[in-house]
Amino acid sequence: MTAGMALAGRRRGLKCLAGVALAAALPGAVRAQAKGRRLVSLSGALTEVVYLLQAQDQLVGTDTTSLYPEAVRRTAKVGYVRQLSAEGLLSLRPDTVIGTSEAGPPVVLEQIRQAGVRVALVPSRHNWAEVQEKVAVVGRETGRAQQATALMAQLDAQWAGVQAQVAQxxxxxxxxxxxxxxxxxxxxxxxxxxxxxxxxxxxxxxxxxxxxxxxxxxxxxxxxxxxxxxxxxxxxxxxxxxxxxxxxxxxxxxxxxxxxxxxxxxxxxxxxxxxxxxxxxxxxxxxxxxxxx
Missing domain, CATH: 3.40.50.1980 (Nitrogenase molybdenum iron protein domain)
Structure with missing residues (x-):
């Protein structure tokens, strides 16, 4: 078997795994829609935003850096953000996976995309703009864009106040x-x-x-x-x-x-x-x- 054939076979297997798991738990498109979005977060910061936007009912799994707030410790864990496995993630039947550019390995993220799951990653830039983008991405992916805008206004005010304090x-x-x-x-x-x-x-x-x-x-x-x-x-x-x-x-x-x-x-x-x-x-x-x- 060639390397290309092996990769194609693995992709078909991953798609099958996601489809079978979904069919077993949600027999029918109508029921799947009723359950709403199914979200996996691969970033502690993004997970915090999910809770601040009160979208935690969509959260079906998180990585091991997601430790705050306390309630998130009870979510299913998919492993360390840099050492993920496609099988573990797909077993949770997510519609969307959110994370940062630190998530990986890249081949796993590509396998998840090939299985039909949306992957939304925020570049890790270590600045305030990164925080703003994290809030915006969670708002978009959870259907709470308006709440995200309001939250960002509050956070921007806090950030401006702290930076003014530091400048003194x-x-x-x-x-x-x-x-x-x-x-x-x-x-x-x-x-x-x-x-x-x-x-x-x-x-x-x-x-x-x-x-x-x-x-x-x-x-x-x-x-x-x-x-x-x-x-x-x-x-x-x-x-x-x-x-x-x-x-x-x-x-x-x-x-x-x-x-x-x-x-x-x-x-x-x-x-x-x-x-x-x-x-x-x-x-x-x-x-x-x-x-x-």
Whole structure:
């Protein structure tokens, strides 16, 4: 069998899987329409918007980054956003899958499209326009465009207020972001969500020599000299808690070590670039300033 024939056969199988599952649960087009839209979200931020627009009755599945609000933890999980499987997603019989450009692998998303499911992705740009597009996409895909417009007006006002507050600061704390959810701790450079968040919060990232994330080293910390360390609550827990975190020898080389200057926020709140971004920026701004006052 050729590679092309194998791929065609797999696509037919995926279509069949989606069709059989739908027929078994909803025997007839009329009944399917009565059930309304069936939505799978592959982004914690997009999932939050679904709930804010009170469209959670359409939500039949979410990825493992969807942890807020609490009720979403009870939805069917389709796996980690970057390691999805077409079979798992299609078993939920979605009409639409929403996510960001971080979702993948790409071949899985293409298989889902080939099965007749609409896939709507928002590019990850790590700016306020990304949040605006997320709200608009959820509003469109859930049939709540008018509610989405009203929500965005509220969020825009919050964002403007927070940015005005940040602009009044006379001090830019030197900060370092450490990502430590699994494996060796990594530090955030340019082009990351962490870098964008620190800039929005009026802080200066001490790592600007590279893009993306790289392993944490004593040499890098010593030369960077951060006044405040930023991380996620999940990352601090993965490293054994705050006391164990500060026992890492490389941290003793930083100005932050003397005061144990650490700011940790829940990961989806801190890095999700969703509707809670104004609150995350404000919290990061105020808490970093407190450490350098």
């Amino acid at each position: 600061a006379t001090r830019k704390p030197r900060v370092l972001f450490i990502l430590a959810h699994s494996g060796s701790p990594m530090v955030a450079g340019r082009g990351t969500a962490a870098q964008a968040l620190m800039a929005y919060a009026g802080a200066a990232n001490v790592i600007d020599q590279f893009e993306g994330y790289r392993p944490l080293t004593a040499e890098a910390l010593a030369s960077a000299a951060p006044e405040v360390i930023i991380s996620t609550t999940q990352g601090i827990e993965a490293l054994g808690g705050e006391t164990a975190f500060w026992q890492r020898p490389e941290l003793a080389l930083t100005p932050a070590y003397a005061k144990k200057a650490l700011v940790a926020l829940e990961a989806s709140h801190l890095l999700g670039f969703g509707p809670r971004l104004p609150g995350a920026v404000q919290a990061l701004h105020l808490r970093t300033l407190q450490w350098v006052a």
